[in-house]
Amino acid sequence: MSELTRLPAWQQLWEHFAEAKQLHMRELFESDPERAERYALEVGGLLLDYSKNRLTDDTLQLLMQLAREAGLPARIKAMFKGEKLNVTESRAVLHVALRNRTNAPILVDGDDVMPKVNRVLERMGRFAHAVRSGEWLGYTNQPITDIVNIGIGGSDLGPLMVCSALRPYAHPRMNMHFVSNVDGAQLKETLKRVHPETTLFVIESKTFTTQETLTNALTARDWFVQRARDEKAVAKHFVAVSTNQQAVADFGIDPANMFEFWDWVGGRYSLWSAIGLPIMLYLGEENFVELLNGAHLMDQHFRNAPLEANMPVLLAMIGVWYINFYGGGSHVIAPYDQYLHRLPAFIQQLDMESNGKQVMLDGNPVDFETAPIIWGETGINGQHAFFQLLHQGTHISPIDLIASLENRSSLPGHHEILLANVFAQAEAFMRGKTADEVREELTAQGVTGEALEKLVPHKVFGGNRPTNTLLMSRLDPRNLGSLIALYEHKIFVQGVIWHINSFDQWGVELGKQLAKTIHAELSGKSGPAPHDSSTARLIAAYKQANGR
Numbered sequence: 001m002s003e004l005t006r007l008p009a010w011q012q013l014w015e016h017f018a019e020a021k022q023l024h025m026r027e028l029f030e031s032d033p034e035r036a037e038r039y040a041l042e043v044g045g046l047l048l049d050y051s052k053n054r055l056t057d058d059t060l061q062l063l064m065q066l067a068r069e070a071g072l073p074a075r076i077k078a079m080f081k082g083e084k085l086n087v088t089e090s091r092a093v094l095h096v097a098l099r100n101r102t103n104a105p106i107l108v109d110g111d112d113v114m115p116k117v118n119r120v121l122e123r124m125g126r127f128a129h130a131v132r133s134g135e136w137l138g139y140t141n142q143p144i145t146d147i148v149n150i151g152i153g154g155s156d157l158g159p160l161m162v163c164s165a166l167r168p169y170a171h172p173r174m175n176m177h178f179v180s181n182v183d184g185a186q187l188k189e190t191l192k193r194v195h196p197e198t199t200l201f202v203i204e205s206k207t208f209t210t211q212e213t214l215t216n217a218l219t220a221r222d223w224f225v226q227r228a229r230d231e232k233a234v235a236k237h238f239v240a241v242s243t244n245q246q247a248v249a250d251f252g253i254d255p256a257n258m259f260e261f262w263d264w265v266g267g268r269y270s271l272w273s274a275i276g277l278p279i280m281l282y283l284g285e286e287n288f289v290e291l292l293n294g295a296h297l298m299d300q301h302f303r304n305a306p307l308e309a310n311m312p313v314l315l316a317m318i319g320v321w322y323i324n325f326y327g328g329g330s331h332v333i334a335p336y337d338q339y340l341h342r343l344p345a346f347i348q349q350l351d352m353e354s355n356g357k358q359v360m361l362d363g364n365p366v367d368f369e370t371a372p373i374i375w376g377e378t379g380i381n382g383q384h385a386f387f388q389l390l391h392q393g394t395h396i397s398p399i400d401l402i403a404s405l406e407n408r409s410s411l412p413g414h415h416e417i418l419l420a421n422v423f424a425q426a427e428a429f430m431r432g433k434t435a436d437e438v439r440e441e442l443t444a445q446g447v448t449g450e451a452l453e454k455l456v457p458h459k460v461f462g463g464n465r466p467t468n469t470l471l472m473s474r475l476d477p478r479n480l481g482s483l484i485a486l487y488e489h490k491i492f493v494q495g496v497i498w499h500i501n502s503f504d505q506w507g508v509e510l511g512k513q514l515a516k517t518i519h520a521e522l523s524g525k526s527g528p529a530p531h532d533s534s535t536a537r538l539i540a541a542y543k544q545a546n547g548r
């Protein structure tokens with residue numbers, strides 16, 4: 001038995017679950033007119049309504065007791081103090097330092113990291129200003145109009161999601177492009193849309209060893225040099241963001257054109273670091289700083305608010321309730337905002353790469369579920385695609401419905417329809433529709449007798465399906481910063497409860513290793529290596545198709 005499953009609160013939650021699982025949210029709302037008031041929380045420009053969950057006061061009290069027994073308050077302090085929580089890599093976990101707007105010292109190995117954080121932020125600001133103002137010129141003295149970000153995973157998804165989300169704040173001259181896939185199609189299509197004289201390539205890689213990124217970067221460099229016919233022009237069109245100065249220099253980018261970050265910033269937590277350079281280039285320094293301010297606001301709340309009124313803690317513990325007790329292994333992110341269409345993909349990496357783990361910090365296997373499968377899509381599109389399963393399928397998948405109160409599109413009528421759907425879905429998931437209600441509805445439509453009874457079971461909605469509704473006052477840099485930090489901390493809390501290391505990702509390594517061997521075989525650099533018969537047959541099919 002793990003330490004977690006031996007905790008008194010864990011045992012008590014199981015006892016409580018035996019009764020709680022019978023509850024229907026309809027009854028919880030009927031018996032408590034104050035429920036919506038009591039189960040809501042505001043932080044900055046974010047309002048969380050968590051009332052449409054299968055929870056009572058007892059559930060919440062036990063979940064918070066579990067958080068305490070699992071040592072959450074001490075772990076929160078440890079993160080903010082710069083302790084090396086990432087034990088398998090012996091690294092601190094300090095994305096919070098990148099947005100530490102108070103500038104209070106944070107020490108790693110006795111060194112205050114704040115001066116270097118600020119130094120890089122200032123450099124980024126100066127560079128972004130030069131590019132945006134047109135002071136930074138390309139090799140034919142033209143201002144930059146297109147930024148191509150080359151990176152993958154955390155070196156792609158964060159900047160991509162933020163740039164998409166805040167597009168209305170973008171510089172009118174600037175076009176943003178993201179290339180992550182080593183499938184040459186993405187780079188090829190991007191290069192068709194840009195001009196070498198006015199394009200800036202930002203090569204982003206924490207390690208600067210990622211094969212997909214280096215391959216794309218080399219191809220982009222060749223494309224550029226063939227057109228500029230001058231190696232020296234590279235300095236005006238290629239910059240790098242990395243923790244690995246040597247690898248950047250070896251690649252041929254002048255270290256003067258490199259923006260640095262540090263090993264205590266995890267890739268999926270790195271958009272606040274120099275990895276945010278494309279964000280700053282596109283949106284400007286002020287908006288980037290607002291993003292940091294919003295995240296800092298959430299950091300302060302997370303650090304100081306009591307657990308019971310702590311937004312990330314509430315979201316995390318409600319998640320634990322479903323994952324570990326109801327056995328709900330999936331979680332849906334449904335933004336009702338077109339600008340947030342990449343949020344599900346971003347949170348998918350954040351959560352699944354952080355908490356998709358099967359051993360605890362001490363190396364022993366877990367005897368409980370860990371990270372859920374995160375998936376999603378813009379809510380309104382999901383309604384016409386997969387929401388059928390969420391309403392009437394056999395899985396329980398809690399859903400986060402995320403929307404903005406302020407209308408940002410100037411087109412009349414659209415926002416009301418959008419928001420009406422958010423509220424209607426949350427209501428439908430909670431209430432469902434009983435057999436009696438279905439009968440009443442069908443009778444009113446003139447359906448009777450056997451025909452009616454045949455239809456009833458198909459039209460019944462069980463309801464009682466959990467949702468969190470997150471409303472932003474508006475989708476602006478500050479609120480987006482708070483929203484992202486909210487999910488980062490939620491994931492941190494769940495990792496603490498499960499006693500896992502949320503900050504390594506060894507699970508991605510095996511595929512990388514095997515791909516190297518197979519790549520050598522496919523490209524003819526090495527002869528056949530030993531494989532299982534399926535892999536060998538697939539390799540043979542490729543070779544035959546490509547005349548190798």
Ligand code: F6P
Nearest residue numbers: 153154155205206207210267508
């Ligand atoms: O393969 C997974 C991963 O290491 C992610 O954790 C990371 O965000 C991504 O690859 C990119 O890594 P890098 O920034 O070092 O190129």
